[in-house]
Structures are given as structure tokens and as C-alpha cells.
Amino acid sequence: MDIHEYQAKEILAEYGVKIAEGGLAYTVEEAVQRSREIDGNVWVVKAQIHSGARGKAGGIKVCRTHDEVEAAAEALLGKRLVTHQTGPGGKMCTRLYIEAGTDIARELYLSFMIDRSHERVIMVGSAQGGMEIERLAATNPDAIVKIYVEPAVGLQDFQARTMAFALGVGEDLLNHAVKTIKGCYRALRDLDANILEINPLVVTKNNELLALDAKMSFDENALFRRHRIAELRDKTQIDPREVAAAEAGLSYVGLDGDIGCMINGAGLAMATMDMIKLAGGEPANFLDVGGGASAERTEKAFRLVLADEGVKAMLVNIFAGINRCDWIAEGVVQAVKNIDMKVPLVVRLSGTNVEEGQRIIADSGLPIITAETLADAAEKVVQARNEMVAKQG
Numbered sequence: 001m002d003i004h005e006y007q008a009k010e011i012l013a014e015y016g017v018k019i020a021e022g023g024l025a026y027t028v029e030e031a032v033q034r035s036r037e038i039d040g041n042v043w044v045v046k047a048q049i050h051s052g053a054r055g056k057a058g059g060i061k062v063c064r065t066h067d068e069v070e071a072a073a074e075a076l077l078g079k080r081l082v083t084h085q086t087g088p089g090g091k092m093c094t095r096l097y098i099e100a101g102t103d104i105a106r107e108l109y110l111s112f113m114i115d116r117s118h119e120r121v122i123m124v125g126s127a128q129g130g131m132e133i134e135r136l137a138a139t140n141p142d143a144i145v146k147i148y149v150e151p152a153v154g155l156q157d158f159q160a161r162t163m164a165f166a167l168g169v170g171e172d173l174l175n176h177a178v179k180t181i182k183g184c185y186r187a188l189r190d191l192d193a194n195i196l197e198i199n200p201l202v203v204t205k206n207n208e209l210l211a212l213d214a215k216m217s218f219d220e221n222a223l224f225r226r227h228r229i230a231e232l233r234d235k236t237q238i239d240p241r242e243v244a245a246a247e248a249g250l251s252y253v254g255l256d257g258d259i260g261c262m263i264n265g266a267g268l269a270m271a272t273m274d275m276i277k278l279a280g281g282e283p284a285n286f287l288d289v290g291g292g293a294s295a296e297r298t299e300k301a302f303r304l305v306l307a308d309e310g311v312k313a314m315l316v317n318i319f320a321g322i323n324r325c326d327w328i329a330e331g332v333v334q335a336v337k338n339i340d341m342k343v344p345l346v347v348r349l350s351g352t353n354v355e356e357g358q359r360i361i362a363d364s365g366l367p368i369i370t371a372e373t374l375a376d377a378a379e380k381v382v383q384a385r386n387e388m389v390a391k392q393g
Helices: 005-014 028-037 066-076 133-139 157-166 171-190 220-225 240-247 266-278 295-306 325-339 354-363 374-392
Strands: 022-025 043-047 060-063 096-100 104-115 120-126 144-149 193-204 209-211 215-218 251-254 259-263 285-288 313-320 345-351 368-371
Touching (some): 005 193, 005 215, 066 096, 104 171, 120 133, 120 171, 157 171, 215 220, 259 266, 259 295, 266 285, 295 325, 313 374, 325 345, 325 354, 345 374
Parallel strands (some): 345 368
Antiparallel strands (some): 022 096, 104 193, 251 285
């Protein structure tokens, strides 16, 4: 789960990381008022969306008068910002963060993240901040310093000092840098975060160390014990289909294709999407209904998939172990009858009670296409999709 920049900064400030003065605004009037409350004569108006590269998309504007703040707020609020991370649909800007302007002497990079291959937290830093770390890694990998943290003992003082020296921090800022680095690590550890990134971490001309931007992402599986973090979720930044799926207890990820998928088991879902692509189609979603797919749960999954108006055909692929094929078949028949499907449906069942499941579908009298194997199902759903597109075209 991602949170906004201002939310991440509020958290980091609690852990001793220094941030610039700022305030949140939901309207143009509030944006102007926030700028009047902040000392100085330069303000930065920042669109709050879940994406990096906001500056390149026009989402960060430097203003020198209150009129400029007003104009910037009018230009950003209610607009969709498109970055290379959002995809062509972009993300809607519904709130702004108004921040005091900063006289920057140097820009640094600092992040913590979970390295699952090493089963460690990795601390990554560079004296060259302000640019995308991926681009820096490609053009100048020697500029990036990586330090692994042993989970049994946590981040040690000598590791924080090593990173501070790697960032090129002077002796006068060393203690502050160590405090900042350790505070970031504690925030990641204490709150079950997956990623904590400050880019840029800046040294000001007044010789202060400020987190000028901040990004945090959290492990959704740990939110049950982090109620305060869970409440920071901004549903306007999430695919509404994914919000509906979470409320129904389903695992769903929206994609760009037009073949809807309902599958049980994450591994089978990935294999099914691969087979659809090999057959020449594009999946519209990843949907794992899990091991306890009742008729009601199956119908919810159908409605979720078909809520995507771009879906031209749908594939149900179930390998029944904990589930039973007859339960799934009853759910499929009920869903098709209740929803009045307008797109072709391909169903492939395998596993427990498969013969009974196939009989239920055959006796339903519904125009459901059945398949014996995964490859057969993928080919049939792609063919049905092509026929649907040809008919609509």
C-alpha cells in the first residue's frame, strides 16, 4: 500500500527526520491560505498522487507570489497527471501539499527496502540525488552505495556513519545525518514498510539536512496490526476494481487487456495469463478467488471482472482441491443467470468432482464454452474474443 508524500513526511518527522514547513490543501482557497501561513517568499505546490516523476508531468510548481500559488492550485486540482509510472490513464490529483521553498546546496539519495533474495533490509544511498535511481544505476553504478542490515541486530551506528560518509556529508552534519538514517530505518522496521525512499535528501545553503521528498510503501499483509497506516489509504489513487476486490476479500489486479480471468490460485492465475498471451490474447486482469469460492463469492468475482467495460470475453479456470468443481459450476451458472452476460464465457474445470461440475454446466442450457486443458481454454477464449471484436466492429 502506497501513501502520499505529505503522509510519509509526517511519519518521518516523528522519527527525527527534518522536513520543510508545509501544509495540505484540498481547494484553491486552502492552497493560498497554506502559503500565507508558511514563512518566506517562495513556495512549492506539489500534486499529491501515488507516482514518481511528478515534476516531469507538471505536478510540482515553484511559486513566488500568492497569485502564482492560486494559479498553480487551479491548474493541478481535479486534473489527471500522467507519468511513466501511472500509465496512460494517469492519476487524479485531489489534494496538494504546499511547502516552503528551500535553498538547495546539494541533492542526495537515500532509501531502505526489503531485499527478498538476501532476506535483509538493504540501505541504498548516493551523493547524486534528485534523479531516478534506475537511470543512475545504469549510467553510473559506482555512484550507488549498498549496505545490508542484519535483521537480528538491526542498523548499527557504524553502518549509518558509513552511509553518511558515502553521501559526502561533512563532519558538521555527520551526527544529524546518522540520526536521519537511523530514524528512516526505525520507521521502516516499526511500521512494516517495504520501501522508504527520500529523493532528494538535500543539504541546504544554511547547512541543514532536509527530506525534500519522501515515498513509503507498506506490506498490505501487515495492515491488520497497523491500523493507523491502513487509515492513510487514498482510494482515489487505486483502481476502483481493486478497491471492490479488497472489500470482497478477492485478490485482483487490473491489466490493460480485454480477456477477463477468474482463477483459483496465484500460480495457476499467472500460468493462465501466460497461456492467453501465447494464444495471441491479452488478459484484462489477475483475479484469484482463493480456496473457498462459494456461489456468492463466485458471483462477486464475475461482477468484478465484468465491471471492466473493455472485457470482450471471459475465462474461468479452476483446479479444484480445497474447492469442488460442482460448487464452482453452480456458482458460474448462478452468476451467468443473474448478471445476464453479454460476452462469451469459456470454462475449464479440473480436479475434485470435475464430472459433476461439467454435468451442471452442460445441463444449464447456457451458452458456456467448455475446455479440457489450459491450452485449449486459452485458444478458445482468444477465438471468442476475436469473434466478439469482429462482431462489434
